[in-house]
Amino acid sequence: MLILNCPYCGCYKDETELSAGGEAHLKRFGPGASDAEFEGYLFGRVNPKGVHFERWRCASGCGKWFHAARCTATLEVFGTYKAQTLKPPQAIKDAISAKRPGWTWRDFS
């Protein structure tokens, strides 16, 4: 039973108030993209055992989408941030580095 801080509401939300939205920071590929790019966008998933970036929606609260950096093995949450960004904020990355030195995830580290 996760509890996450919605960065819009600024308070903690029980998992039952949220809805999970899968992997974050996917780059959309549309017409013009190669078959491999499009397949990777729709289906290729990091699915890591460890540090992960994922999307959540404050479904029963403000309705906003946000991102969480979370460990899928221990469920530790390193931080949450608004979804309107292409990469995690440095503060979040620093928080992860403090707990999981040497981590990488797609192009982030």
Next chain:
Amino acid sequence: MSTRLASHGRLINRARALSFTFNGKVMSGFEGDSLAASLLANDQMLMGRSFKYHRPRGVLASGGEEPNALINLGVESGFEPNARATTTETFSGLTAASQNHFPSLEFDVGAINSKLSRFLPAGFYYKMFIHPRSFWKHIYEPIIRHSAGLGKAPKARDQDSYEHYYHHCEVMVVGGGIAGLQAAQSAAATGVRVLLVEQTAHWGGRAPVDGVTIDGLAAEDWVAQTLAELAACDNVVIRNRTQGSGVYDHGYALAYERIADHTPGDGRPRHRLWRVRCKQIVTATGAIERPLSFAGNDIPGVMLASAVRDYVVNFAVSPGDRTVVVTNNDDAYRTALCLLEAGLEVPLIVDARPEGGGALMEAVQASGIRVALGRGIAKVKGGKRVTGVQICAQAGEGSVLEEVACDVVAMSGGWSPVVHLWSHCGGKLIWDADQAMFRPDPDQPPLGADGAGFVKVAGLANGHLRSAPVLEDAAEQGRAVGRAAGGKVQKAAVPAAMDAEEVALSPVWLMPQGASYALRSKAWLDFQNDVKVSDVQLAAQEGFESVEHAKRYTTLGMATDQGKLSNINGLAILSKSLNAPIPDVGTTTFRPPYTPISMASLAGEARGELFQPVRKTPMHAWHDSHGADWEPVGGWRRPYAYLRGSETVAQAVEREVINTREKLGFLDASTLGKIIVKGPDAGKFLDMMYTNMMSNLQPGRCRYGLMCSENGFLSDDGVVARIDEQTWLCHTTSGGADRIHAHMEEWLQTEWWDWKVWVVNVTEQLAQVAVVGPNARKLLEKLGGMDVSAERLPFMAWADGTIAGIDCRAYRISFSGELSYEIAVPANQGLVFWEMLMEAGAEFGAMPYGTECLHILRAEKGFIMIGDETDGTVIPQDLGLSWAISKKKDDFLGKRAQQRSFMDNPDRWQLVGLETLDGSVLEDGAYAIAEGSNANGQGNTQGRVTSTYYSPTLGKGIAMGLVHNGPERMGEVIYFTKIGTNPVQAKIVSPVFYDPEGEKANV
């Protein structure tokens, strides 16, 4: 004989006698009794039968760890199987019956299994019953199933109510013994909010039974005083009869309150499930005494030493007259002293330790009781009740040195901390060799959201067996969680507890240590599931070396007590068999709940009408009172048809179709999704959402639109109306409104967050009625108001206005092929509007129609229905909807997907109409048969039916389906499957069966 004593009984109220029945026999008990205590007081030691061998079983323990004393409790709608007599409070009128026997508890034919036990070792069923094949299902399995199970299956509907309760606090303390009380007090002193729960009706745990003194007070008095102090704190909530059942990730915990189990019928909910969110948890859950493994340790009358003194001290119940105590530790001597004090006989104490114990032993010896050191029990004698014990050297193989007559054996193999809650969420254990126990490893706690531990363990549960360190530990853990949860720690003295000195125990896993096979095969580990020492040894011999394998092979620890008494003993036997240290073998996983909790409490209030509350349109009640045959659609219910008189559903549907085609029909279309999309970039956004162009739709006009998933599949459809320069209103399917609204929000927020668009779901703000049929315009003109003429409001246009004085928006759209207006009014005007239509429409032959009529009308017109023609695998191109896919747009959701090789391929199943040659109706879901079979021997197919109806308008069966290259095969006859009979011939035709030119709607 077990009986009620004249003295003792701290928990019972002798002034309140209670009458209850057991197996039909009337018995009496006292208020405060557990059912097990009441039964013992009535000399009812035999309480059940074991699972596999149907051996006679008496009560073994006094708490939630009890494996044997399980009963069928109550009757009819208040019946509960497998109720634990030790944790059931006796109440007046209680009805109990023993379980798992035929014909009676005293004489059970299933006990033949016990005689055959040598043929039924662990895992015997894996090795037998293999041939002949059909015998497993028809012969062997039914016998096994019948002899297994325990309690009876409930039959009647549950009479009780249940509820959920949310609780938020900083600290939760589980366990109301002295450790829990102290931890709660220390935590509360830091100023944080504390919840303290205790599973039994009583506070104080073992300390009052064991003669502990605290700060000079008897434990009982200290408990009362502390409890009163806690109750006076504003920041503390305390609940007894409330078990901490499970600890979950991120500081979530479950507590299970048994509000009215002991007061049935008093109107209160039976159980309440607390869903607790806290920052820190202290588990002060105590410890459970371990049985000793000797032959015959399952015979009724063999009990845990601590349970024997619980019954004496708490309930004034003597389990028997002559009790032999057998132990490997000092604590069991307390039982001997307690029995002596109650005036009962203790002929012998058997202490497996050659050196014996400390002060408690000396006290016992001073009372003149004989203590046999270095001795063990070779065998217990007796059948349905202990009659005596044979004594042997613990170091030997079981040669009998003497026999002692007795009717109770009080055994103690040491104590195991209750680490369940610590372990539920990942807390690790360490093996404490000195105390022969697993206890929590403070360095590997369960981790919370912040990556730090959020559970601490206090007292006995933390491996502290003496009361002074228990209180010190509890105070320290209480302060620590208070601090971690944001409280301020104050200096405070820790109460000083006093109890007798004890010397170390000596681990004894088998008695005698060299017991022969004959003894080992009668030495029980798991009393309920009938797992013996020899079974675990056989498992190890056969390669089931992982503790999980051994558990699953023997069923050790899988009974309703979940191994609370058996796991450590079994593990020790396994480790010895494997010649591996106990910590290397490890434990099985602890899973919630701590003891079984009612299913009903999990469901809470959400049952019956509240299971999934029905969404209702403003006209719902009208439909209900006018013959609606309901159909669940999404969260709603919609009338499938309106039955009149003695009509069948099919007759009603036929009537509604013909009436709507010929006269006038009304459909409550309020469930259709209505989403407003507004803003400077709304047109651009809708061009991405829909396959066709929406940005060039003119204000005042409507357009049918298709939505695809990014994976290319058709996901929803509906009519879009442009309201003004920056505003569109999108209709979705009834089930799709919330989903499509969320879908739009997701893309706006996560992909195109710089686009200026606002999306609002107004589905429930509006009631919507489809006014359909040749008389539709006549009716609206009669009602008066806005101009609904073909000139002013042509097909695929909309306009705002009033009808009969009600503000409305009328859309000239048609899903039926008839002249049709869909009229939206404010939801609170919906019913008035509907009734007005009905009344004024009477002269035009108006009737309401339901969803089945809607389906037939649209199928006659060849209109697709999301969910019928689509199933998540269909793309618009398959449905002849290429016209609705913009070629001009660079991009829309699904466009790239539809360019993939398997989709961008004309060689697919495509939409056609189908007509049987004999006019019959094709079966729902029928497949079109193709020649031959595939590599896996499956018959080939070339299409399938997607919608099939009897058309009242045309008087014959019509269908739509997807057929391989169908549109190029018009006129061809193919075969469709028909269940249980020969395939049916059907001709491929146009899917538009009625009014192909569209003249009816466009008038």
Next chain:
Amino acid sequence: MKRNSVFAVAREAMRQHSGWGRTWGNPEAKKAYDVVIIGAGGHGLATAYYLGKNFGITNVAVIEKGWLGGGNTGRNTTIIRSNYLQDPSAALYEKARSLYETMSQDLNYNVMFSPRGVMMLAQTHHEVRGYQRTAHANSLQGVKTEFISPARVKELCPIINIDGPRYSVLGALWQARGGSARHDAVAWGYARACTDMGMHILQKTEVTGITQSGGNVTGVDTSRGHIACKKLGMVVAGHASVVANMAGFQLPIESVPLQALVSEPIKPCMDVVVMANTVHGYMSQSDKGEMVIGGGTDAYNAYTQRGSFHHLEETVRALIETFPMVSRLKMLRHWGGIVDVTGDRSPILSKTPLGNTFINCGWGTGGFKAIPGSGWGFAELMAKGESPLTDQFGLDRFRAGRFIDESVAAGVAH
């Protein structure tokens, strides 16, 4: 290995069962094998078994990080059925179901396959049409199913409330030869048979790396050292992405917790397996008498073998609605496993970007029923490079857009 039979048990009973030997071996690892399978769950062990039985390939090691059968094989609700809609699925699951029929005899180990019948309740008109469609499809696929009436539902399972106030039962898809089996025994029986053929099952052996050369795998690094192989099969369910990542490729897989629970045991009251997809619950009664209940999956990735509690509440609500008697039973235990869910919810039995490496994963919530068919087909794929049972389940389908979507008929639960 000693034959199991009632006579063997009787003989052993006379000598205190001293003659029973190990069920499977505990060998030293060799330096190299012809085939290495990573993962000694049901699917991995079945693959090894059919490599030996059908193709004579016995120089095989099955490598297991923990204890064999300890993942989803030993955690599922043991439902066996093959009433799938799409041809490739029906072929695979029906092959598996038919192999379950004779598994006890084939393995000389009683896996307690019990064809007690599986029914999937239809509680909306949409569901009725979906299951009728499945019945038609099954009639051509050689899968025996029928759509039955509410009265027949009640007759087969008297504890069902067919007139529920929210969703009454409108019928059901019934597969009489579906049922259940003892999950652990399936793994143990295969492990025993594999050991009998001389294969090595290496438990408590963790794969830490995959060595490659020229586009092929050369072996695996393990906690017992390097083990070379000519062919590699990855059959690790929830950890598929982790192992694939070691080999340098990515999968269309998400790992999520799936939960289940059991009640305390009661006397027999339910002979069939019932799945109710509208309300999301399914239940059967084990031979021990426990009501075995499947829950839902979490929507987020996690490798913890536990899930979020509210899913259990939802499941139990649905079951009380469907089976009112459940209300007064008690939940004995709930647990979780990590299931590997693919982009189209159907499994992957496929070649990989590495020439001699194959992957079997993506069974999601429904793998147990497929074990023998999966092993049969995957062994053929590994031995011959192709198999009619697996050829539609390749990884290539995600690029082509050729999905195998069962959600049409199956709802969520498998």
